[in-house]
Amino acid sequence: RKEVEQDPGPFNVPEGATVAFNCTYSNSASQSFFWYRQDCRKEPKLLMSVYSSGNEDGRFTAQLNRASQYISLLIRDSKLSDSATYLCVVEYSSASKIIFGSGTRLSIRP
């Protein structure tokens, strides 16, 4: 079983829709959680950190559920420019171990 698992998708949704991804992790010692965005053939870029209390940045909301060991990303009012692969990242004890999920592909159609 992978340490960090994501539904690979692709998710194909119309512009303006709300879409949510989940990511599960297996190691309860995980300390920090992040969502990255990666465009085709480009480097990953930090989208947002994920805090226990949940956090929101514009149309994006991230949630962490430590009891069930998953994190989620919600995108509201999706735009064509949101089309990308979204990577879930789990960091253990001061970056001694960083695990990336294999990513969820999102495609927004007009």
Added chain:
Amino acid sequence: EAQVTQNPRYLITVTGKKLTVTCSQNMNHEYMSWYRQDPGLGLRQIYYSMNVEVTDKGDVPEGYKVSRKEKRNFPLILESPSPNQTSLYFCASSLLAGGLETQYFGPGTRLLVL
């Protein structure tokens, strides 16, 4: 401009021919790391470095070497490349270990080993 640079960006080589991929950052970051990205497997950490002269193995270190003689540079060395090392490689740096919020990735190096 704050950035992480990698060279070369694209490389085709043959099995057994030693190669080095350079990585340099201009942000005075302490933490640097190398990843490889393969379809269906996501990014996997190869090696990381918490500071000058301090390096450690990530998840997939076999077949790779690194060095950190200067803060800004963190080259990845493949002493004897094999076809299973064909991949997309990313270098990354962050201000401190545990500082993924400040992590920058380089543009990537596509390597094909024949």
